[in-house]
Amino acid sequence: MNQPIADLRQNYTLTGLIEAQAxxxxxxxxxxxFEKALEAQILEPNAMTLATVTPEGKPSSRMVLLKDFDERGFVFFTNxxxxxxxQLNQNPWVALVFWWDTLERQVRIEGKVEKVTEAESDRYFYSRPNESRFGAWASEQSKIIENREILEQRLAELKQKYAGQExxxxxxxxxxxxxxxxxEFWQGRPSRLHDRLxxxxxxxxxxxRERLSP
Known part of the structure:
Protein backbone atom coordinates (compact mmCIF):
# COMPACT_ATOMS: atom_id res chain seq x y z
CA MET A 1 0.00 0.00 0.00
CA ASN A 2 1.39 3.37 -1.04
CA GLN A 3 -0.86 5.38 1.27
CA PRO A 4 -1.20 4.80 5.01
CA ILE A 5 -4.74 3.88 5.99
CA ALA A 6 -4.64 6.54 8.70
CA ASP A 7 -4.26 9.19 6.00
CA LEU A 8 -7.49 8.23 4.23
CA ARG A 9 -10.10 10.88 4.94
CA GLN A 10 -12.97 12.65 3.23
CA ASN A 11 -14.12 16.15 4.10
CA TYR A 12 -17.90 16.26 3.78
CA THR A 13 -19.12 19.50 2.24
CA LEU A 14 -22.34 18.85 0.29
CA THR A 15 -25.03 20.10 2.64
CA GLY A 16 -26.31 20.12 6.21
CA LEU A 17 -29.32 18.85 8.11
CA ILE A 18 -31.09 21.35 10.31
CA GLU A 19 -34.40 20.90 12.06
CA ALA A 20 -36.25 23.22 9.67
CA GLN A 21 -35.27 20.90 6.78
CA ALA A 22 -36.33 17.66 8.47
CA PHE A 34 -34.42 7.37 0.02
CA GLU A 35 -35.87 9.14 -3.02
CA LYS A 36 -32.75 11.34 -3.14
CA ALA A 37 -30.61 8.21 -3.05
CA LEU A 38 -32.57 6.82 -6.01
CA GLU A 39 -32.15 10.10 -7.91
CA ALA A 40 -28.41 10.00 -7.23
CA GLN A 41 -28.31 6.54 -8.88
CA ILE A 42 -26.44 5.05 -5.95
CA LEU A 43 -25.67 1.36 -6.50
CA GLU A 44 -28.30 -0.59 -4.56
CA PRO A 45 -29.55 2.24 -2.35
CA ASN A 46 -31.71 -0.34 -0.54
CA ALA A 47 -28.62 -2.24 0.68
CA MET A 48 -28.40 -2.13 4.47
CA THR A 49 -26.29 -3.69 7.19
CA LEU A 50 -28.37 -5.90 9.47
CA ALA A 51 -26.87 -6.52 12.91
CA THR A 52 -28.19 -9.33 15.10
CA VAL A 53 -27.00 -10.97 18.33
CA THR A 54 -25.86 -14.58 18.74
CA PRO A 55 -27.03 -16.72 21.69
CA GLU A 56 -23.61 -16.01 23.25
CA GLY A 57 -24.28 -12.28 23.10
CA LYS A 58 -21.86 -11.62 20.23
CA PRO A 59 -22.80 -9.16 17.48
CA SER A 60 -23.25 -10.56 13.98
CA SER A 61 -23.80 -8.46 10.85
CA ARG A 62 -24.27 -8.78 7.11
CA MET A 63 -25.74 -6.90 4.16
CA VAL A 64 -29.39 -7.46 3.21
CA LEU A 65 -31.77 -5.62 0.90
CA LEU A 66 -34.70 -3.48 1.98
CA LYS A 67 -37.76 -4.58 0.01
CA ASP A 68 -40.51 -2.40 1.49
CA PHE A 69 -41.12 0.21 4.15
CA ASP A 70 -44.01 2.19 5.57
CA GLU A 71 -44.99 3.47 9.00
CA ARG A 72 -45.14 -0.11 10.28
CA GLY A 73 -41.43 -0.64 9.66
CA PHE A 74 -38.71 -1.85 7.27
CA VAL A 75 -39.03 -5.21 5.47
CA PHE A 76 -36.43 -7.68 4.24
CA PHE A 77 -36.64 -11.35 3.21
CA THR A 78 -34.44 -14.32 4.02
CA ASN A 79 -34.22 -18.00 4.89
CA GLN A 87 -30.56 -15.53 15.92
CA LEU A 88 -33.73 -13.52 15.34
CA ASN A 89 -35.81 -16.38 16.67
CA GLN A 90 -33.91 -16.18 19.95
CA ASN A 91 -33.39 -12.41 20.13
CA PRO A 92 -35.60 -10.18 17.94
CA TRP A 93 -33.68 -6.94 18.60
CA VAL A 94 -31.70 -5.66 15.61
CA ALA A 95 -29.96 -2.65 14.12
CA LEU A 96 -29.88 -1.47 10.50
CA VAL A 97 -27.48 0.93 8.78
CA PHE A 98 -27.82 2.57 5.37
CA TRP A 99 -24.75 4.32 3.92
CA TRP A 100 -25.22 6.58 0.89
CA ASP A 101 -21.71 7.81 0.19
CA THR A 102 -22.55 9.99 -2.82
CA LEU A 103 -24.88 12.03 -0.63
CA GLU A 104 -22.61 11.86 2.44
CA ARG A 105 -25.53 10.39 4.42
CA GLN A 106 -26.13 7.58 6.86
CA VAL A 107 -29.33 6.29 8.48
CA ARG A 108 -29.27 4.13 11.61
CA ILE A 109 -32.32 2.18 12.77
CA GLU A 110 -32.80 0.17 15.96
CA GLY A 111 -35.83 -1.93 16.76
CA LYS A 112 -37.48 -5.31 17.03
CA VAL A 113 -38.41 -7.71 14.24
CA GLU A 114 -41.58 -9.63 13.58
CA LYS A 115 -42.34 -11.97 10.69
CA VAL A 116 -44.48 -10.50 7.94
CA THR A 117 -47.69 -12.29 7.01
CA GLU A 118 -47.71 -15.36 4.75
CA ALA A 119 -49.53 -13.28 2.14
CA GLU A 120 -46.78 -10.63 2.18
CA SER A 121 -44.08 -13.29 1.83
CA ASP A 122 -46.00 -14.94 -1.02
CA ARG A 123 -46.53 -11.63 -2.81
CA TYR A 124 -42.83 -10.80 -2.83
CA PHE A 125 -41.64 -14.36 -3.55
CA TYR A 126 -43.84 -14.69 -6.63
CA SER A 127 -42.59 -11.35 -7.92
CA ARG A 128 -39.04 -12.75 -8.05
CA PRO A 129 -37.42 -14.24 -11.19
CA ASN A 130 -37.55 -18.03 -11.38
CA GLU A 131 -33.80 -18.31 -10.88
CA SER A 132 -34.11 -16.53 -7.53
CA ARG A 133 -36.99 -18.80 -6.54
CA PHE A 134 -34.89 -21.87 -7.32
CA GLY A 135 -32.06 -20.37 -5.26
CA ALA A 136 -34.30 -20.12 -2.20
CA TRP A 137 -34.83 -23.89 -2.41
CA ALA A 138 -31.31 -24.90 -3.44
CA SER A 139 -29.42 -23.10 -0.67
CA GLU A 140 -29.56 -24.30 2.92
CA GLN A 141 -28.33 -20.87 3.88
CA SER A 142 -25.41 -20.72 6.35
CA LYS A 143 -24.94 -24.52 6.34
CA ILE A 144 -21.50 -25.95 5.50
CA ILE A 145 -21.24 -27.68 2.11
CA GLU A 146 -18.28 -29.58 0.71
CA ASN A 147 -18.08 -27.87 -2.65
CA ARG A 148 -19.84 -25.73 -5.26
CA GLU A 149 -20.88 -28.81 -7.24
CA ILE A 150 -23.34 -29.82 -4.52
CA LEU A 151 -25.16 -26.51 -4.92
CA GLU A 152 -25.19 -26.82 -8.71
CA GLN A 153 -26.55 -30.38 -8.47
CA ARG A 154 -29.39 -29.28 -6.17
CA LEU A 155 -30.25 -26.50 -8.60
CA ALA A 156 -30.34 -28.91 -11.55
CA GLU A 157 -32.60 -31.33 -9.63
CA LEU A 158 -35.00 -28.52 -8.70
CA LYS A 159 -35.22 -27.29 -12.28
CA GLN A 160 -36.10 -30.80 -13.37
CA LYS A 161 -38.64 -31.24 -10.57
CA TYR A 162 -40.47 -28.00 -11.32
CA ALA A 163 -40.09 -28.02 -15.11
CA GLY A 164 -43.12 -26.31 -16.60
CA GLN A 165 -44.54 -25.52 -13.14
CA GLU A 166 -44.64 -22.50 -10.89
CA GLU A 184 -31.13 8.50 13.29
CA PHE A 185 -30.26 10.64 10.26
CA TRP A 186 -26.60 11.59 9.82
CA GLN A 187 -25.39 14.20 7.37
CA GLY A 188 -21.67 14.68 6.83
CA ARG A 189 -20.28 18.15 7.57
CA PRO A 190 -16.82 19.79 7.38
CA SER A 191 -14.33 19.28 10.22
CA ARG A 192 -16.22 16.20 11.40
CA LEU A 193 -18.90 18.43 12.96
CA HIS A 194 -21.64 16.34 11.39
CA ASP A 195 -25.40 16.78 11.78
CA ARG A 196 -27.25 14.03 13.66
CA LEU A 197 -31.00 14.11 14.15
CA ARG A 209 -36.75 14.40 17.68
CA GLU A 210 -33.40 15.32 19.25
CA ARG A 211 -30.13 16.70 17.95
CA LEU A 212 -27.08 14.66 18.91
CA SER A 213 -23.53 15.91 19.20
CA PRO A 214 -21.33 14.45 16.46
Whole structure:
Protein backbone atom coordinates (compact mmCIF):
# COMPACT_ATOMS: atom_id res chain seq x y z
CA MET A 1 0.00 0.00 0.00
CA ASN A 2 1.39 3.37 -1.04
CA GLN A 3 -0.86 5.38 1.27
CA PRO A 4 -1.20 4.80 5.01
CA ILE A 5 -4.74 3.88 5.99
CA ALA A 6 -4.64 6.54 8.70
CA ASP A 7 -4.26 9.19 6.00
CA LEU A 8 -7.49 8.23 4.23
CA ARG A 9 -10.10 10.88 4.94
CA GLN A 10 -12.97 12.65 3.23
CA ASN A 11 -14.12 16.15 4.10
CA TYR A 12 -17.90 16.26 3.78
CA THR A 13 -19.12 19.50 2.24
CA LEU A 14 -22.34 18.85 0.29
CA THR A 15 -25.03 20.10 2.64
CA GLY A 16 -26.31 20.12 6.21
CA LEU A 17 -29.32 18.85 8.11
CA ILE A 18 -31.09 21.35 10.31
CA GLU A 19 -34.40 20.90 12.06
CA ALA A 20 -36.25 23.22 9.67
CA GLN A 21 -35.27 20.90 6.78
CA ALA A 22 -36.33 17.66 8.47
CA UNK A 23 -39.84 16.28 8.74
CA UNK A 24 -41.23 15.60 12.20
CA UNK A 25 -42.22 12.11 11.03
CA UNK A 26 -39.09 9.91 10.64
CA UNK A 27 -40.75 7.68 8.04
CA UNK A 28 -41.45 10.68 5.81
CA UNK A 29 -37.89 11.87 6.39
CA UNK A 30 -36.58 8.42 5.40
CA UNK A 31 -38.79 8.42 2.29
CA UNK A 32 -37.42 11.83 1.28
CA UNK A 33 -33.83 10.71 1.72
CA PHE A 34 -34.42 7.37 0.02
CA GLU A 35 -35.87 9.14 -3.02
CA LYS A 36 -32.75 11.34 -3.14
CA ALA A 37 -30.61 8.21 -3.05
CA LEU A 38 -32.57 6.82 -6.01
CA GLU A 39 -32.15 10.10 -7.91
CA ALA A 40 -28.41 10.00 -7.23
CA GLN A 41 -28.31 6.54 -8.88
CA ILE A 42 -26.44 5.05 -5.95
CA LEU A 43 -25.67 1.36 -6.50
CA GLU A 44 -28.30 -0.59 -4.56
CA PRO A 45 -29.55 2.24 -2.35
CA ASN A 46 -31.71 -0.34 -0.54
CA ALA A 47 -28.62 -2.24 0.68
CA MET A 48 -28.40 -2.13 4.47
CA THR A 49 -26.29 -3.69 7.19
CA LEU A 50 -28.37 -5.90 9.47
CA ALA A 51 -26.87 -6.52 12.91
CA THR A 52 -28.19 -9.33 15.10
CA VAL A 53 -27.00 -10.97 18.33
CA THR A 54 -25.86 -14.58 18.74
CA PRO A 55 -27.03 -16.72 21.69
CA GLU A 56 -23.61 -16.01 23.25
CA GLY A 57 -24.28 -12.28 23.10
CA LYS A 58 -21.86 -11.62 20.23
CA PRO A 59 -22.80 -9.16 17.48
CA SER A 60 -23.25 -10.56 13.98
CA SER A 61 -23.80 -8.46 10.85
CA ARG A 62 -24.27 -8.78 7.11
CA MET A 63 -25.74 -6.90 4.16
CA VAL A 64 -29.39 -7.46 3.21
CA LEU A 65 -31.77 -5.62 0.90
CA LEU A 66 -34.70 -3.48 1.98
CA LYS A 67 -37.76 -4.58 0.01
CA ASP A 68 -40.51 -2.40 1.49
CA PHE A 69 -41.12 0.21 4.15
CA ASP A 70 -44.01 2.19 5.57
CA GLU A 71 -44.99 3.47 9.00
CA ARG A 72 -45.14 -0.11 10.28
CA GLY A 73 -41.43 -0.64 9.66
CA PHE A 74 -38.71 -1.85 7.27
CA VAL A 75 -39.03 -5.21 5.47
CA PHE A 76 -36.43 -7.68 4.24
CA PHE A 77 -36.64 -11.35 3.21
CA THR A 78 -34.44 -14.32 4.02
CA ASN A 79 -34.22 -18.00 4.89
CA UNK A 80 -35.76 -18.44 8.35
CA UNK A 81 -33.34 -21.34 9.01
CA UNK A 82 -30.25 -19.25 8.25
CA UNK A 83 -27.85 -18.07 10.96
CA UNK A 84 -29.58 -14.71 11.16
CA UNK A 85 -33.01 -16.37 11.17
CA UNK A 86 -32.03 -18.53 14.12
CA GLN A 87 -30.56 -15.53 15.92
CA LEU A 88 -33.73 -13.52 15.34
CA ASN A 89 -35.81 -16.38 16.67
CA GLN A 90 -33.91 -16.18 19.95
CA ASN A 91 -33.39 -12.41 20.13
CA PRO A 92 -35.60 -10.18 17.94
CA TRP A 93 -33.68 -6.94 18.60
CA VAL A 94 -31.70 -5.66 15.61
CA ALA A 95 -29.96 -2.65 14.12
CA LEU A 96 -29.88 -1.47 10.50
CA VAL A 97 -27.48 0.93 8.78
CA PHE A 98 -27.82 2.57 5.37
CA TRP A 99 -24.75 4.32 3.92
CA TRP A 100 -25.22 6.58 0.89
CA ASP A 101 -21.71 7.81 0.19
CA THR A 102 -22.55 9.99 -2.82
CA LEU A 103 -24.88 12.03 -0.63
CA GLU A 104 -22.61 11.86 2.44
CA ARG A 105 -25.53 10.39 4.42
CA GLN A 106 -26.13 7.58 6.86
CA VAL A 107 -29.33 6.29 8.48
CA ARG A 108 -29.27 4.13 11.61
CA ILE A 109 -32.32 2.18 12.77
CA GLU A 110 -32.80 0.17 15.96
CA GLY A 111 -35.83 -1.93 16.76
CA LYS A 112 -37.48 -5.31 17.03
CA VAL A 113 -38.41 -7.71 14.24
CA GLU A 114 -41.58 -9.63 13.58
CA LYS A 115 -42.34 -11.97 10.69
CA VAL A 116 -44.48 -10.50 7.94
CA THR A 117 -47.69 -12.29 7.01
CA GLU A 118 -47.71 -15.36 4.75
CA ALA A 119 -49.53 -13.28 2.14
CA GLU A 120 -46.78 -10.63 2.18
CA SER A 121 -44.08 -13.29 1.83
CA ASP A 122 -46.00 -14.94 -1.02
CA ARG A 123 -46.53 -11.63 -2.81
CA TYR A 124 -42.83 -10.80 -2.83
CA PHE A 125 -41.64 -14.36 -3.55
CA TYR A 126 -43.84 -14.69 -6.63
CA SER A 127 -42.59 -11.35 -7.92
CA ARG A 128 -39.04 -12.75 -8.05
CA PRO A 129 -37.42 -14.24 -11.19
CA ASN A 130 -37.55 -18.03 -11.38
CA GLU A 131 -33.80 -18.31 -10.88
CA SER A 132 -34.11 -16.53 -7.53
CA ARG A 133 -36.99 -18.80 -6.54
CA PHE A 134 -34.89 -21.87 -7.32
CA GLY A 135 -32.06 -20.37 -5.26
CA ALA A 136 -34.30 -20.12 -2.20
CA TRP A 137 -34.83 -23.89 -2.41
CA ALA A 138 -31.31 -24.90 -3.44
CA SER A 139 -29.42 -23.10 -0.67
CA GLU A 140 -29.56 -24.30 2.92
CA GLN A 141 -28.33 -20.87 3.88
CA SER A 142 -25.41 -20.72 6.35
CA LYS A 143 -24.94 -24.52 6.34
CA ILE A 144 -21.50 -25.95 5.50
CA ILE A 145 -21.24 -27.68 2.11
CA GLU A 146 -18.28 -29.58 0.71
CA ASN A 147 -18.08 -27.87 -2.65
CA ARG A 148 -19.84 -25.73 -5.26
CA GLU A 149 -20.88 -28.81 -7.24
CA ILE A 150 -23.34 -29.82 -4.52
CA LEU A 151 -25.16 -26.51 -4.92
CA GLU A 152 -25.19 -26.82 -8.71
CA GLN A 153 -26.55 -30.38 -8.47
CA ARG A 154 -29.39 -29.28 -6.17
CA LEU A 155 -30.25 -26.50 -8.60
CA ALA A 156 -30.34 -28.91 -11.55
CA GLU A 157 -32.60 -31.33 -9.63
CA LEU A 158 -35.00 -28.52 -8.70
CA LYS A 159 -35.22 -27.29 -12.28
CA GLN A 160 -36.10 -30.80 -13.37
CA LYS A 161 -38.64 -31.24 -10.57
CA TYR A 162 -40.47 -28.00 -11.32
CA ALA A 163 -40.09 -28.02 -15.11
CA GLY A 164 -43.12 -26.31 -16.60
CA GLN A 165 -44.54 -25.52 -13.14
CA GLU A 166 -44.64 -22.50 -10.89
CA UNK A 167 -41.91 -22.69 -8.27
CA UNK A 168 -43.63 -22.51 -4.85
CA UNK A 169 -42.35 -20.52 -1.89
CA UNK A 170 -40.36 -22.68 0.54
CA UNK A 171 -41.98 -22.83 4.00
CA UNK A 172 -38.64 -21.77 5.50
CA UNK A 173 -38.38 -18.59 3.43
CA UNK A 174 -40.14 -15.29 4.14
CA UNK A 175 -39.95 -11.77 5.42
CA UNK A 176 -39.21 -9.85 8.58
CA UNK A 177 -40.37 -6.37 9.47
CA UNK A 178 -38.10 -4.23 11.65
CA UNK A 179 -40.35 -2.15 13.91
CA UNK A 180 -38.14 0.79 14.92
CA UNK A 181 -37.95 2.57 18.21
CA UNK A 182 -35.03 4.72 17.05
CA UNK A 183 -34.16 6.22 13.66
CA GLU A 184 -31.13 8.50 13.29
CA PHE A 185 -30.26 10.64 10.26
CA TRP A 186 -26.60 11.59 9.82
CA GLN A 187 -25.39 14.20 7.37
CA GLY A 188 -21.67 14.68 6.83
CA ARG A 189 -20.28 18.15 7.57
CA PRO A 190 -16.82 19.79 7.38
CA SER A 191 -14.33 19.28 10.22
CA ARG A 192 -16.22 16.20 11.40
CA LEU A 193 -18.90 18.43 12.96
CA HIS A 194 -21.64 16.34 11.39
CA ASP A 195 -25.40 16.78 11.78
CA ARG A 196 -27.25 14.03 13.66
CA LEU A 197 -31.00 14.11 14.15
CA UNK A 198 -32.38 11.26 16.24
CA UNK A 199 -36.04 10.22 16.37
CA UNK A 200 -36.89 8.18 19.46
CA UNK A 201 -40.24 6.52 20.08
CA UNK A 202 -41.68 7.51 23.46
CA UNK A 203 -43.71 5.32 25.82
CA UNK A 204 -46.84 6.79 24.23
CA UNK A 205 -45.55 5.82 20.75
CA UNK A 206 -44.92 9.45 19.81
CA UNK A 207 -41.70 10.31 18.01
CA UNK A 208 -39.32 12.64 19.86
CA ARG A 209 -36.75 14.40 17.68
CA GLU A 210 -33.40 15.32 19.25
CA ARG A 211 -30.13 16.70 17.95
CA LEU A 212 -27.08 14.66 18.91
CA SER A 213 -23.53 15.91 19.20
CA PRO A 214 -21.33 14.45 16.46
Missing amino acids: DLNPFIQFKNW YNSAKGQ VPRPPHWGGYRVIPDLI SYRRSETSQWL
